[in-house]
Amino acid sequence: MDIIDRLRAVTTATLTTQMFKRGFRNVYMQGVRRLGTGHGTMVGPATTLRYIPSREDIDRLEAFADPSHPQRRAIEHTPPGHVLVEDCRGDTSAACGGEILLTRLQVRGVAGMVSDGPVRDAGPVAALAMPVFCAGAAAPLNLVAHHAVAIDEPIGCGGVAVYPGDMIVGDADGVVVIPRHLAEEVSRDALEQERLEQYLLQQIADGAALPGTYPPDAATRAAYETWRRERFGD
Amino acid sequence: MDIIDRLRAVTTATLTTQMFKRGFRNVYMQGVRRLGTGHGTMVGPATTLRYIPSREDIDRLEAFADPSHPQRRAIEHTPPGHVLVEDCRGDTSAACGGEILLTRLQVRGVAGMVSDGPVRDAGPVAALAMPVFCAGAAAPLNLVAHHAVAIDEPIGCGGVAVYPGDMIVGDADGVVVIPRHLAEEVSRDALEQERLEQYLLQQIADGAALPGTYPPDAATRAAYETWRRERFGD
Amino acid sequence: MDIIDRLRAVTTATLTTQMFKRGFRNVYMQGVRRLGTGHGTMVGPATTLRYIPSREDIDRLEAFADPSHPQRRAIEHTPPGHVLVEDCRGDTSAACGGEILLTRLQVRGVAGMVSDGPVRDAGPVAALAMPVFCAGAAAPLNLVAHHAVAIDEPIGCGGVAVYPGDMIVGDADGVVVIPRHLAEEVSRDALEQERLEQYLLQQIADGAALPGTYPPDAATRAAYETWRRERFGD
Amino acid sequence: MDIIDRLRAVTTATLTTQMFKRGFRNVYMQGVRRLGTGHGTMVGPATTLRYIPSREDIDRLEAFADPSHPQRRAIEHTPPGHVLVEDCRGDTSAACGGEILLTRLQVRGVAGMVSDGPVRDAGPVAALAMPVFCAGAAAPLNLVAHHAVAIDEPIGCGGVAVYPGDMIVGDADGVVVIPRHLAEEVSRDALEQERLEQYLLQQIADGAALPGTYPPDAATRAAYETWRRERFGD
Amino acid sequence: MDIIDRLRAVTTATLTTQMFKRGFRNVYMQGVRRLGTGHGTMVGPATTLRYIPSREDIDRLEAFADPSHPQRRAIEHTPPGHVLVEDCRGDTSAACGGEILLTRLQVRGVAGMVSDGPVRDAGPVAALAMPVFCAGAAAPLNLVAHHAVAIDEPIGCGGVAVYPGDMIVGDADGVVVIPRHLAEEVSRDALEQERLEQYLLQQIADGAALPGTYPPDAATRAAYETWRRERFGD
């Protein structure tokens, strides 16, 4: 299993615990949730897009005629397997994108889109195969509130710093950011924690009380090690 | 197709773009979303109901014994095909209505209800055939927070001005207000935009890149015109 | 029918009306909603857990090794049939619990969990048989924001006072608190109101206008009494 | 002393207590504070002005050329001795008025202005002899956010219902609304409470402990009655 | 100099830096500011008072007749030199106290009062010799929103954990909490930092550029050591 595979096999809840152990308390994007329900865990390195507030004389529909417009360029530029992360300053009054742009991202093999602003066409967007995490739905076009200004800069999204290349993981609980230099070790430890908790959950479901089980005492841990070897063989 | 038919065939996202072209930036109600998922696009002219904060000595249960109470009168007064729009000042602490009142609206052939406050009995209300757009669910009766004061006045709802007779359109992205004098032309241009975007989306889904396609260059536009004539014959 | 049975047969909307009649305006928890959709009405007396903000030197993962840690103790301590109510000060940045703890609650026969903070593992938690009412989902572990400090104290939750033993009722509209000394009479009157409204709703659905029906005049009330005797025989 | 004189002699804090005794819990405007510091207590009956959100095609500078524009008419219409209360829906993004309009109000002998939106020209406005209570300062003209729609309707301001003619009282703690039919008795009881608390405060400042003094026991109350007769002779 | 003296000689800004060095990021109360301007730095160990939301049948004016009512008891119980810290859950709609109670605190020699709710009688309270830090002014009595429930429990205030005995420091920037076991060393290091920054500020005011000065390089630090020995002799 590589980093991506391991991160796909764990939850964002587990990742926040691993990061907390390492002194990171602010890795979860506030106000950003998955659109739709039929997706597995989203994983990929971040490509970033930064917006500032729009200005009436600059942000007109004609601006999109320029193919180098950063919003449109970001869609064509995000590498397959990456996650496009958009900094909308948490402004929920206008959409950061809609069905056509997000379909293009999907066609290009992008792993997902994350924004702390909403999307438009939320019905069809939720039905895409590519997962989208955002601040819900809003009909207004982005020009009402947003001016796309730059690609591949460090940004904030949902109150968390995102540096290009950071690993982005999203599931039903939301989105977590893992700094790229920690992705290898965090993914290993998270996978191990996930397996342990899978075992502990089974014990709890079977009637074990918390003391001795969660967190596990020496006996529970030993039983787990046996189970783990049988189950995963490593 | 008349105005209503055309507006039913377009999205609120498209309508915000058409209004933006005409200099209107604030046409989308913030914080108002559809309850339930099984409805098509809601369209109809607005009938309005205005609330102010309740007062303990006036807003008692006995107040409803008076059949001229504005909240109850609004339910009987909204013409079939209209949308009842309620100004709750964005207060989400108490409901603006529940299953009985909304069922009566539906029986009377009203096109839908919109409020920037929540509703109670949200489960059965979401299951009504008539679409309801609001600020989610809250159990408390309206008297806890609201005093219905007048019908058919200009109001605000979700931060947007609503004049009686304005065209109200709602879908999965939320609710948009089209001033009545613009409804004819906006509905025509929106339908045309919708058809173009339907075509462009297909091109994008088939692998076209954004440059040249979205927005369309001359070649794409010509191809669209051909497709359009074949498809819609007008 | 006992108190629990009667409260299971009514809605939180009806309960707020009964409490309003008695001079109580603030009985509904703001910002607390049901996770998942497949549950009936939750009813049970409150057991409480109070959190304060966490502190970096105290709230470390090692703290859970102590089986008397209040969060873990609350899970083992809440009596079967009770509802565990957690005061998270409305802070939505970190979870108050996750799948393992909530599964343990369910195994122990607890009637439900209510919190004005979010939960983690929201997908599997929503699929539990035991209903959970909270402020949505958030991945971060509780130590990021919360320090569990005490069990069975009076607390606030969602802006409402909760005294241990108060009756907690939750449905699709949210959660209502009934002071224990009022539970008997409120549950009786609520059940009666529920039956009347069930009848009135049928009249409205069949085409009756609001005046004379809602609220009912003498004729409607007489017709209801007949229906009621036939239907419920009491 | 008449109602106005008595209300000028009491604090808004005392008035909320008197209203609370009568079952009114929501009489204080949230988010509304006095601009400037050199004013006594403001008292007067309410004249109201209602705003809704502005609309780009209606709310242009040219609109003010019409002398019947409600905002301008409100300034000329508010009777001397009244308080102009403006319902800005708590929107703090644009001003509800500025130096010229408020100077005109002062020249006309109006008792004060209250708004749950901000004012512009806040420096000179704070220096007016006429007290102004609002949501602070904001430079943008009202047309950016507001459309003045009607005078002398019931409104909400700062979350409180205001009916034309209600008594408005403002001091350093903010603004309280007394329904007109209660103004006589509330002003009498408030004045009496104020005198008692003036006495109790002196006892506390002189070293009395709370028990027996605040609230007063029989001995303290008797001593107060003696003091009161000596001091006020009534 | 003892702990109290040292803490009076430093700023809350400096204290947050010292705490940050030790891994504490959340020591500053959000939304709590000093009332009035004529006070020096407030320092003292915390005595706590906890409120929950009020309930209509319990929180009546008659409740204060009981001298053991926790709010009143807290006033008589806080030791001279301590700071009374009140947990109002950040609710700004009603006051946590007023002139009479705060005057009694001052007479008793209490070092100050801190609350994340507002106070009433804000004008005279700001003029007290005893410093008060709170969420501004609000006229309504505390019973409208608050029920005082317990003294000397761990609480949250302004989003920070406060344990009885923690050292509370307040100045024009607001209020910081120092856990009691760190007060000795933090006060020493903060005083040393304060002296250094006093020197650096003078250099900057005299025209030094930031590089080499702030933070100080070896030369600046050596010059400071000389100045420090001359100035403070220790």
Next chain:
Amino acid sequence: MDIIDRLRAVTTATLTTQMFKRGFRNVYMQGVRRLGTGHGTMVGPATTLRYIPSREDIDRLEAFADPSHPQRRAIEHTPPGHVLVEDCRGDTSAACGGEILLTRLQVRGVAGMVSDGPVRDAGPVAALAMPVFCAGAAAPLNLVAHHAVAIDEPIGCGGVAVYPGDMIVGDADGVVVIPRHLAEEVSRDALEQERLEQYLLQQIADGAALPGTYPPDAATRAAYETWRRERFGD
């Protein structure tokens, strides 16, 4: 008079009106107010500093040892006469700077500082000769919440787009942004509007009614022209 002189002679209120005439509705920074009271109008072209959320492993005190740290570099880099504008994403939990940095800015002849975050050392900062506009006071050092990432990029501040070189104007009402290419004409028209309103205000103060005066009819305008020529001779 040059642009700077003219802008110093007008109010931000007048500037929003001039910008509104040109189709700009969003030029005023929300939540940004002047610290202190003894300053004239601040005017200067913008130099920008952008922050993103801090990250625990990067944003340590040691980071400031690097003289190329963007926050420190921005202080040394802002040209005399410019205004340093800092994008703190409206986060009010930690300071963007304090007395030492702001004193250095003042020594360097910078025209002012603007931030949508708070400052620390707010007392001495308010007493500086250089005006500071911000979101009030907060003790925590910037590293708790902020990572300075870049200078001279387009940013948002208080919800308004700021491009380097835009003209920044601040007074008691707050801060307005004038795009650089409009500064010349807007400053001319604003000065003219200011003179007219100065005249109209005098008329109103002398007893003129609004109709005919504000807005001015032909007679008032003619009288103004006479006054204007006498007063300003141009």
